[in-house]
Amino acid sequence: MEIIFYNPSFTDDIDSEVEDIVVSEKLFERLAKTEFSKIGVSEPLSINIDGEMIEVVVVKVTPIIRRSILLYFGELLFNVVSERIGEGEDIAREKYKDYLRDEVSIVELIRMFGNERFTLVQR
Secondary structure: OEEEEEEOOOOOOOOOEEEEEEOOHHHHHHHHOOHHHHOOOEEEEEEEEOOEEEEEEEEEOOHHHHHHHHHHHHHHHHHHHHHHHHHOOOOOHHHHHHHOHHHHHHHHHHHHHHOOOOOEEEO
């Protein structure tokens, strides 16, 4: 599962910048059931990707939407980390990266939503 960010180009001669963040199915389902899926309106839009105009369904990330989503992810990160601490599992070092996969994905999402170059997101 992935969430895709676009710094769009609406002309044939300039490609859009595209970044994707891979998230676990568990985190994707959690996002779908929360405020994240309700912030902004998804709309079809044609943008240039690899020299071809492609229609994608995206949310325009306005300053208000950006702030709302960043606040949401800050709270989500706190809740996910709190749940992990509450679990109190003793994990092996080699499993540590898999254990923190959702936390790493949330931090990457915060980084991307904080980057004002990217004004569209596909969720």
